[in-house]
Amino acid sequence: MPLKARVLIVDDEERFRFTLKKLLTANGLETDAVGSGLEAVEALRQRPYDVILLDVKMPGMSGIEALAKLKKINPEVEVIILTGHASVDVAVEIMKLGGYEYLLKPCPMDELLAKIESAYERKTARGERLRKAEATQAGEAS
Amino acid sequence: MVHKCGFRALSQFPHAATLLCGGLAVVLALLGEVVLAAFALMAAGVSFLVVRHLIGLVVKANEQKYRLDQQLIQSQKLAAIGELSSGIAHEINNPLAIMGQETEWIKHLLKGDNLQAPGATDELRDSLREIVSQVERCKEITHKLLDFARKKEPLIQAADVNRLVEDMARLVEKEAAQNNIKLIRGYDKNLPRVSTDPPLLRQVVLNILNNAAYAIGRDGTITIATRQPTADSIELTFSDTGCGIPKEQLDKIFDPFFSTKPPGKGTGLGLSISHSIIVKLGGRITAASEVGKGTTFTIHLPVASPNGED
Amino acid sequence: MTKDFRVLIVDDELDFLETIVKRLNRRKIDAKGIDSGLKALELLEREHFDVVILDVRMPGMDGIETLKEMKRKRPLMEVIMLTGHGSVESGVQGMQYGAFDYVMKPASIDELLEKIHEAYARKVLHEKKVLDSKLS
Numbered sequence: 351m352p353l354k355a356r357v358l359i360v361d362d363e364e365r366f367r368f369t370l371k372k373l374l375t376a377n378g379l380e381t382d383a384v385g386s387g388l389e390a391v392e393a394l395r396q397r398p399y400d401v402i403l404l405d406v407k408m409p410g411m412s413g414i415e416a417l418a419k420l421k422k423i424n425p426e427v428e429v430i431i432l433t434g435h436a437s438v439d440v441a442v443e444i445m446k447l448g449g450y451e452y453l454l455k456p457c458p459m460d461e462l463l464a465k466i467e468s469a470y471e472r473k474t475a476r477g478e479r480l481r482k483a484e485a486t487q488a489g490e491a492s
Numbered sequence: 493m494v495h496k497c498g499f500r501a502l503s504q505f506p507h508a509a510t511l512l513c514g515g516l517a518v519v520l521a522l523l524g525e526v527v528l529a530a531f532a533l534m535a536a537g538v539s540f541l542v543v544r545h546l547i548g549l550v551v552k553a554n555e556q557k558y559r560l561d562q563q564l565i566q567s568q569k570l571a572a573i574g575e576l577s578s579g580i581a582h583e584i585n586n587p588l589a590i591m592g593q594e595t596e597w598i599k600h601l602l603k604g605d606n607l608q609a610p611g612a613t614d615e616l617r618d619s620l621r622e623i624v625s626q627v628e629r630c631k632e633i634t635h636k637l638l639d640f641a642r643k644k645e646p647l648i649q650a651a652d653v654n655r656l657v658e659d660m661a662r663l664v665e666k667e668a669a670q671n672n673i674k675l676i677r678g679y680d681k682n683l684p685r686v687s688t689d690p691p692l693l694r695q696v697v698l699n700i701l702n703n704a705a706y707a708i709g710r711d712g713t714i715t716i717a718t719r720q721p722t723a724d725s726i727e728l729t730f731s732d733t734g735c736g737i738p739k740e741q742l743d744k745i746f747d748p749f750f751s752t753k754p755p756g757k758g759t760g761l762g763l764s765i766s767h768s769i770i771v772k773l774g775g776r777i778t779a780a781s782e783v784g785k786g787t788t789f790t791i792h793l794p795v796a797s798p799n800g801e802d
Numbered sequence: 803m804t805k806d807f808r809v810l811i812v813d814d815e816l817d818f819l820e821t822i823v824k825r826l827n828r829r830k831i832d833a834k835g836i837d838s839g840l841k842a843l844e845l846l847e848r849e850h851f852d853v854v855i856l857d858v859r860m861p862g863m864d865g866i867e868t869l870k871e872m873k874r875k876r877p878l879m880e881v882i883m884l885t886g887h888g889s890v891e892s893g894v895q896g897m898q899y900g901a902f903d904y905v906m907k908p909a910s911i912d913e914l915l916e917k918i919h920e921a922y923a924r925k926v927l928h929e930k931k932v933l934d935s936k937l938s
Contacts, residue, residue: 363586365622369593376600409752434585455585456592459599647928649920663893663904690920694904695897702890762894 355470356398359383360390360416361405361432370403377463387416394423401469403462406433406440406452414443421448426477428469432457509539583633587626594619594626646689646772648797653686653726654679654718657697661716664701671710678717686726687797688773696766696777700730700789703762706753707734707787721792725775728791736783745779807922808850809833812842812868813857813884818907822855825911831918839868846872851879853921855905855914858885858892866895873900878928880921884909 357379361367367383374381382397384390388411390402402420406413417429431444431452444452450469453462513536520529598619601612658677665675704714712733721727737745737752744750746767770777775793809831813819819835826833834851836842840863842854854872858865869881880902885892893904902921905914 363590365590366586366593369590369597369619369622373593373596373600434589456589458592459596647924647931649924649927659903659905660893663906664890666906667890690924691897691900691902695894698890698894698897698904702894705890765898 354378354380355400355466356380357382357466358390358393358399358402360385360387360402360408360413362386362408363405373459374463374466377459379466387411387413387419390416391419391423394420394427398424399427400473401450401466402427402429403466404429404431404449405455406431414440414447417444417447417449426473426480428473430465430469510536512536513539584630587629587633591623591626594623646692646769648687649690650685651688651690651693653688653693653728653793654681654683656690656694657716657718657728660694660697660701663698664705664714668705668714671705671708673705673708673711674713676713676715678715680717680719683718683720683726684795686793686795688793689769692769692773693793696769696791697728697730699762699766704730704732704734704787707732707736709734712786720795724795726793726795728793729788731786731788733786736785737779737781737787738783742779742781746777806832807852807925809853809855809918810842810845810851811835811855812837812839812860813855814838814860815857815886822911822914826915826918829911829915831915839863839865839871842868843871843875846876846879852925853918854879854881855884855918856881856901858883858889858896866892866899869896869899869901878925878932880925882917882921 357374359367359370359374359381361370361383362385364385367385371381371383382393382399384393386408387404390404391411393399394402404413404416404420408416411419413431413433417431420427420429425448428450429448430450431440432455433440433452434455441452450472451465453465513532517529517532517536520526520532598616601607601616601619606612607616658679661675661677668675701714701716708714714733715729715731717729717731719727741750741752746763748764750764767777770791770793773793774797775791777789777791779787779789781787809826811819811822811826811833813822813835814837816837819837823833823835834845834849836845839856839860842856843863856865856869856872860868865883865885869883872879872881877900881900883893883896883901883904884907885904886907896904902924903917905917
């Protein structure tokens, strides 16, 4: 899969981040990992990421809080929430805040990769539409 | 309550009505008015039936209420079990997620000639080792849970609480000193011997002191005090100058699986076990805290045995 | 309180082991020493002990593992954990796995004796409770 998506992993379990990063990198994705919502916000401010994998349950800043903050910094970044438990209200909350989707932990690799791929595609497609719209507007203005 | 009073009034009224009708029936019969007497008799019978019916209604209402109360207790129990189960699910999910990842990595290493790459077999061993470690973690969680669920009946003995607390304090002190944490004692010298379960109480004290040291991290104090607020109770307080607990979390700290520690460090069961131990010992435990200032745990215990032993 | 109860000391530090056993014997306590967890468990198959003093950190089978096995095989036997470097974590663990008490080295012989007597008192109480419940 020739995806050049830049992925950020946000999870407070160190070993989980460590191995997931190896796995994603082995599949051709440029990956970074941080251990908290706070660090994720900092990271997104400094580098552009396409897809963020965000654990919902973390001490300190919760996943939902982090989602809101990350979307504020860059509304185009696609965020996939990783959760140990599926609940309708959390899902609704995620959608309202602009999350792409949620996945249940533990998640098989092929499913995760597929989700990252479709999230990335949505981001690039949206980005293209935006640029086209901007170009048209600029063309009209001039 | 209302229907009890109403019932009493009602029960007397139809009773009077029954008597009245019965009396009327007799009078009518004596007067030779047989048909009217029959009607009066029927009326008496009806009011008797009315009384019986009303009594039946009240009894049913009470039964209903009892059943609802039982259901409430049961559903509260189920709610507690539900909470516990979701707690377990969350706790075990993390090790499961890690194990899942490690097996994915192992599958990756076994693909094609990945295993030939330098360091690949070391990675294989490392992943397997990690899986074993996470299995251990799951085992610990389930064991602690079984301990929590198992009814550990306290064995009551007379205990010198000051000495018991001091023993545990000295245990924590050595390690705490390495992090520049001081322990200050304020024991009431006249504290009476208390009927309690010493090993269970030791567990609680050790847990609280351990948490206090962890909350402080480096440079701080833990103050321990005992006193006898009333003739039949004693009070133990443990105050630390640690990070404190925010108000929103304060009423959850005795919940099973609630933990402010990073994953893998502690199971979050310590305080909930401590809480159930203190309750079993006939006492109560509370916490007060201010973020940035510290936390104080207060334990009250009865001097005499909670269940009349010793 | 009868003094004819038996105490087993389990510690890999041989000097300490010999000293403690000697001192306890001098105080008329029937005490025996053994230098490993594994050997202690084997000994428990053949001989009866009421109280065990168990070092937390030993090579081979460590204190906590030994404690777990002991509580599994002889639930009424009381175990006092012993440690040279107060490890609070193992203290917490030990208490959770049923240790009666926890003592730091160096422990005075008087302190040790006091705890041994308390542990034995608890064993007697526990046995009585079990017997009473069986009768009812």
